[in-house]
Amino acid sequence: MSATIKDSSTRSQTSRADIFANIRRGLKSDSSDTQRQQTVANRLSAKADNLIPARSQLPPAEQVELFKTMATEAAAELIELESLAEVPQACADWLTQHHVDQLNCASDTELSTLDWQPLDEQQIGRNERVAQVGDIASLTCSFTGIAETGTLMLHSSAQSPTTLNFLPDNHLVVLHRSAIVGCYEEAWKKLRQTFGETLPRTVNMITGPSRSADIEQTLQMGAHGPKTLIILFIKD
């Protein structure tokens, strides 16, 4: 087996050399072309915005309204709450209504320090773990909401396993009003401010629940990801 591995890494190296030679021949340039290098370095460090649609550059209050409209249009459910403390009751209500007796939560402090009494009262179990096949509902936080298209941005962390965002049938997500930004560009800036040079392993932009139109071009909700996406929108 080691022979083939060596073979394949040789292939990769030879390929790499050929590919770069082709590109540089086509561009009539070589790697010592300092002008091109400078252009590239500048673009990478400037991280300049391209055109940002007027739609996503609204005053904050209108931005929040736009987020709600767009998220709802994308078939997300929106539940508005006065404060974070209301999250357990809201979860209990939703889960009871949909006959779900188990909630798999991310372990962010924001969630784990809440008073989860309302779930106990309804005999709904709660745990903090990665998602498994058969899980019905999960609860996670979100990093930001992007008004332009009603998009949630989540990211992986030790507290927030990514499987919670995709495997369960229903995904409940906490979003603070103050976390809403107008456009994707603002979200990138916020990510860089929080994480510096290295992004989290995965960044998930989620706009509504899973869907497919692969059968006869007829849109069906709930393909492989969550069938419902519930945004617990905290007004503070």
Added chain:
Amino acid sequence: MQINTPFFKQRAHDALADENLQKALAKLKTGFPEKRAIAVDRMPEFEELRNQGRDLKNHIMEHLDLYLEQFERKVIENGGHVHWARTADDANQIILDICQQVDAKTVTKGKSMVTEEIGLNDYLEANGVQPVETDLGEYILQLRHDHPSHIIAPAIHLNLEDVSEAFHANHHRPKSNDPAVLMQEAREMLREKFVAADVGITGANFCVAETGSTIIVTNEGNGDLTQTLPKTHIVVTSIEKVVPTLEDMTLFLRLLARSATGQEFSVYNTLSTGPRREGDQDGPENFHVVLVDNGRSEMIGTEFQDMLRCIRCSACMNHCPVYGAVGGHSYGWVYPGPMGSVLTPQMIGIEKGGMLPNASTFCGKCESVCPVKIPLPKLMRHWREDEFEKHLQPKAARYGLASWAFFAKRPTLYKPYTRMASWLMKSWAGKDGRIKKLPLASGWTDWRDMPAPQGKTFMQAWKEQQKTKTGEQR
């Protein structure tokens, strides 16, 4: 995948006579194009986004080597691996080696046209690794031993009945004709496969040089399960997908969903940056990116460099009258429609793919909807010229063009002969002015009547119009 491109003419002929296919294709005309038009209307800046998209892609191609180097550096910095594949063969062997290193039995796959291009599934299967397609459309096709006929809606050539039969035969459940039930069935069938897979393979819509991230843009969520659950994630993508920064990627994301499905944004836009981090409870332990060339680097510096701007949105085929009439399989290889007519000859050779650039009415619709303004008709014409020069065209076309050129270069002969031809065609037409049968053009007249030329030849009309114009000026 077997190459059937040289038989385009016969396949197109058969496609036109295939009632089921025609039924499936009829939906296309009211589906994607209408949704795109609405989405574009809602975005007043769309035209300017297209201009910026075109210019940014041009900038990237002029600096492709440098952005690729930066991307590679960042992936490695984040703990991932980068592999380079000059040919389809190289790519397959590299991917198989990664699978064998982790003793993979099964591999789940997100939707990826590059893996179709390199024929990965057959290669893996022949070497004892079972690939499982997880995109609903691709899954249906795998059950039917079929191939995609569209780059984003792979099973668009099938009707509900076909899906229902395929599921019934494979899932051993009661037959259903309800799309919702069928989708639920696929969801249940694939759940265990996602978890059992040793390796997950996805494509990438873009590779971000700034951060060393790859991104997939999907609606189903299968790509996310594919890349999150197995221990090893392999991204198979191609070299022209690199973009400088997250902001630059954003420009293309704004164009992509609207041009493709007419959505404001696809449901899942997911960035992957290296393997799982310390403390993470899930996510792949190994992260590989295989950058496939397969003829692309040779397009740099040629008239076909513009084609490397393509972001695989499918708008050109959704709006193409030829694609709409004959479907994707007629094109005989992986990439159909206008973008396929330009790419296929590059990838499989003009000798085999030369038929495709002729499969166009040159109506220009494709270019007018392309989010990165690729001059598709012009590129198809380049291939036609290339093919003509290499004497690869069929005799009828060669003699036709050559004799036209003979007359066109001799104005004194051209005018009387075109007038005569116009008169002759009128004499073939019935009372309704339509020609039912045209010698040497039965491929056209078998399916539609040819309108007989009305009135004057172009040269006559031109001359008269010039006269009036000069008259007006005075």
